[in-house]
Amino acid sequence: MLHMSGGLVDADKVSQCLQLLQSSSPSYLLLSSLDAARAQLSENPRSFDEPVAMALETKEQLRIIPGVSVLDLSSFFSDFPAMDPLRITLSASDLHLSGYEADDILAEEHQIVSELVGTQAVTFAVNLGTRWKDVQNLVQSAKHLSEKYFSAKEYRFGKHNYVRSPLDKFTVKLTPREAFFTKKRRVRIEDSLGEICGELICPYPPGIPVLIPGEVVTQNSLSYLINVRDQGMTISGAADGELNSIMYGDDNQ
Structure with a gap:
């Protein structure tokens, strides 16, 4: 729900953006719930x-x-x-x-x-x-x-050592289009170092892809994915939702 007030935002520009982004079939249940929430706050501004x-x-x-x-x-x-x-x-x-x-x-x-x-x-x-x-x-x-x-002496992290998402250094061997259409094979995730990823692998949260089609699997990305997989993080995009394996492409085809 967008609230337009004053002249800070160009209403015509917002309308143009909405034409590109909004659904042609909005959820009217969601819209009505938003309006009901607005009405409730209007009637009782201090309800929160x-x-x-x-x-x-x-x-x-x-x-x-x-x-x-x-x-x-x-x-x-x-x-x-x-x-x-x-x-x-x-x-x-x-x-x-x-x-x-x-x-x-x-x-x-x-x-x-x-x-x-x-x-x-x-x-x-x-x-x-x-x-x-x-x-x-x-x-x-x-x-x-x-x-x-808190007072336990045993260091319980074990395999749960935290690593930053490896988004700073990456190498791309194929374009996403090339990787999408190339013939793919499945490989165990532990054996995927140096392979060309053939799918989008996106842990959630934060919902940012760690690997995209055409990107080379590095040690940082591999360690991060195994780490978050073992912690039970939801993985979207991968054919194997449990991330025991990934699809990789061949750049020689």
Whole structure:
């Protein structure tokens, strides 16, 4: 939903962009829900005061738990203007837990369902239906994680060592078109170093491709993919969703 107000944005330019991007068959259920939300806020402009206060108080309680860190504006190197106050993003890396491990424990042992999980963090959403006892359950569950894992002497990362997404250095042997049409073979992912990737491999989050068709598999990209695969990250684009193998192309054809 775009709100046009004042002269900061050229309305005709926005309309032209929409003609290129918008669907010719929008979801009217989604549109009606947006309008209903707008109407609710119009009738009660302060309806989100309690959820926002609830989220802020919860973040303060979580910050003092040993081994648990909370994402805030100070976490960014750039001048980030603002963050959604209704999102609570936790990192349990000081507890030697990946985001996936922490998420599994919270879901299975404490029945807390996250909104989004990544290799290093878990995000929770506070909304109009959230109750104080719900956020207190999150705080108590985080305390249990701290008590169980923060003082553990054994270094539990094992194969969960975090690596940055290898997007800085890459080599392309084929264009995406050439790689798409070339004959492909399947190879075990552990044996794919130096091969030409024949498919788009995109871990989520963050939803940015690590390998595209025609790109050479490097040690950095291979290590990263095996790392996130073993942590249970969702992989899209690959024919083998579990990423035990990848499709590669032959540049000699």
